[in-house]
Amino acid sequence: MTISMYSTAIPVFKQLLTGLRDVLAKAESHATEKKIDANAFLQARLFPDMFALTRQVQIAADFAKSVSSRLAGIEVPAYDDNEQTFAELQTRIEKTLAFISELAPAQFDGSENLEIVLRPGTPKEKKLTGQVYLLQYGLPQFMFHVTTAYNILRHNGVEIGKRDFMGAY
Amino acid sequence: MTISMYSTAIPVFKQLLTGLRDVLAKAESHATEKKIDANAFLQARLFPDMFALTRQVQIAADFAKSVSSRLAGIEVPAYDDNEQTFAELQTRIEKTLAFISELAPAQFDGSENLEIVLRPGTPKEKKLTGQVYLLQYGLPQFMFHVTTAYNILRHNGVEIGKRDFMGAY
Numbered sequence: 305m306t307i308s309m310y311s312t313a314i315p316v317f318k319q320l321l322t323g324l325r326d327v328l329a330k331a332e333s334h335a336t337e338k339k340i341d342a343n344a345f346l347q348a349r350l351f352p353d354m355f356a357l358t359r360q361v362q363i364a365a366d367f368a369k370s371v372s373s374r375l376a377g378i379e380v381p382a383y384d385d386n387e388q389t390f391a392e393l394q395t396r397i398e399k400t401l402a403f404i405s406e407l408a409p410a411q412f413d414g415s416e417n418l419e420i421v422l423r424p425g426t427p428k429e430k431k432l433t434g435q436v437y438l439l440q441y442g443l444p445q446f447m448f449h450v451t452t453a454y455n456i457l458r459h460n461g462v463e464i465g466k467r468d469f470m471g472a473y
Numbered sequence: 474m475t476i477s478m479y480s481t482a483i484p485v486f487k488q489l490l491t492g493l494r495d496v497l498a499k500a501e502s503h504a505t506e507k508k509i510d511a512n513a514f515l516q517a518r519l520f521p522d523m524f525a526l527t528r529q530v531q532i533a534a535d536f537a538k539s540v541s542s543r544l545a546g547i548e549v550p551a552y553d554d555n556e557q558t559f560a561e562l563q564t565r566i567e568k569t570l571a572f573i574s575e576l577a578p579a580q581f582d583g584s585e586n587l588e589i590v591l592r593p594g595t596p597k598e599k600k601l602t603g604q605v606y607l608l609q610y611g612l613p614q615f616m617f618h619v620t621t622a623y624n625i626l627r628h629n630g631v632e633i634g635k636r637d638f639m640g641a642y
Contacts, residue, residue, distance in 0.1 A: 306475035307585050307604050316608055350519075350628040416476050432642070435476050439485055440642035447613060448638060451620035459519040459628070469617060473601070473609035 309375060310412040313438055317368040317404055320450050323471030324364060325397045327454055331462045332390040342390055348456050357456045359385075361393050364449035365400040371442035372404045374420060375434055376411040478544060479581040482607055486537040486573055489619050492640030493533060494566045496623055500631045501559040511559055517625050526625045528554075530562050533618035534569040540611035541573045543589060544603055545580035 335342045349356045355363070362385050373380040381403060387393045418434035422441070432441060454469045504511045518525045524532070531554050542549040550572060556562045587603035591610070601610060623638045 306477050307481065307608075308475050311604065312476065312481060312608055316613070319609055320613060350624055351630065354627060435480065436642060439476075439481055440488055441639075443612065444485070444489060444616060444639060445635075447616040448620050448623075448635065451617050452624055454617075455519055455621055455624045458523060461520065466614075466617065470610075470613060473605060 308409060308412065309415045309434065309438060310407075310409040313372060313375060313412070313442070314404055314407060316443065317372065317446065318401060319471040319473055320447065320469075321365065321368055321397050321401055323469050324361065324450050324453060325394060325401075326471070327457060327462075327464050327468050328361070328390055328393055328397075330464050330468065331457045334462045335390075345457060345460060345462070346388070346390070346393075348460050350452070350456055350459060354452075357453055358387055358393065360449050360453040360456065362387065362396065364446055364453060365396050367442060367446035367449065368404055369400050371438060371446065372407055375415040375418065375438060376407050377415070377418070378411070477578060477581065478584045478603065478607060479576075479578040482541060482544060482581070482611070483573055483576060485612065486541065486615065487570060488640040488642055489616065489638075490534065490537055490566050490570055492638050493530065493619050493622060494563060494570075495640070496626060496631075496633050496637050497530070497559055497562055497566075499633050499637065500626045503631045504559075514626060514629060514631070515557070515559070515562075517629050519621070519625060519628060523621075526622055527556055527562065529618050529622040529625065531556065531565065533615055533622060534565050536611060536615035536618065537573055538569050540607060540615065541576055544584040544587065544607060545576050546584070546587070547580070 331345050332342065334340070335345055346358045347356045369383070370380045383396065383399065387396050416433065416435035420432045420434055420437040422430045422432065451469065454464065458464060500514050501511065503509070504514055515527045516525045538552070539549045552565065552568065556565050585602065585604035589601045589603055589606040591599045591601065620638065623633065627633060
């Protein structure tokens with residue numbers, strides 16, 4: 305009568321990261337075809353104090369990686385945030401997909417009851433159960449950045465649709 | 474060692490709809506203070522063939538209502554899409570919050586194994602289990618529209634942050 309933490313996390317991250325990879329591939333093709341400098345997309349943002357596309361992709365990938373790692377009880381691997389091209393962003397996503405694909409369902413057993421501490425040692429420290437951390441923090445944060453990456457490209461005229469965002473389900 | 478369908482759906486919808494309600498309240502205050510016509514926000518969109526803010530809010534609320542109803546095995550209540558003001562959008566969200574708040578956890582028991590048919594009778598018909606319907610269709614769709622509503626307002630200079638999007642968790 306219930307669902308597992310693994311199936312609530314990993315298939316969702318994989319689906320939407322794969323969608324994001326395809327969205328970025330369409331953006332790169334669009335830039336090439338129209339002879340647009342790729343940086344016009346990579347550095348685009350929806351408002352001056354929002355993050356640009358490249359950073360949105362990095363953060364989305366980071367949430368997939370860090371939420372999965374913390375629930376599985378393993379160290380979060382550190383990736384440099386040095387991507388400057390579409391190809392490098394694709395590599396970042398591929399690396400993240402490969403990492404989370406290697407996690408086994410059994411590693412998530414009991415993770416709903418883990419104590420997760422956000423922003424430890426700061427005035428904004430917050431303790432959550434693993435379940436709340438995944439459902440009410442990790443997945444919304446992850447989807448926020450995947451959607452915002454999509455919206456930046458959509459706003460700049462790349463021909464993508466919600467189907468591309470959604471990926472295969 | 475597992476989590477319930479109810480806790481995977483209802484608290485998440487409530488949290489982000491409450492965040493969206495607060496985001497819209499800030500947008501309305503911003504319009505009033507700056508003497509901006511509310512329609513400049515309500516009819517704003519990120520690209521000509523994307524939905525405007527009002528429609529994004531309606532769709533987000535609809536996903537919360539319809540996904541919850543289908544998993545609980547009850548008829549999806551029909552709401553008119555006739556909102557034209559911030560106050561009416563707030564009412565739409567309140568009505569949706571009240572509806573999903575009345576659903577009981579027991580109504581979701583076993584819903585992970587339901588057969589859900591998307592777009593029935595069309596060439597795009599697709600059958601999903603209740604679990605996949607919630608995690609890999611309903612929640613991403615819902616969060617996509619909540620985020621896009623936020624991004625439209627952010628793009629138009631309303632002073633909101635991701636904390637407003639996230640709501641209380």
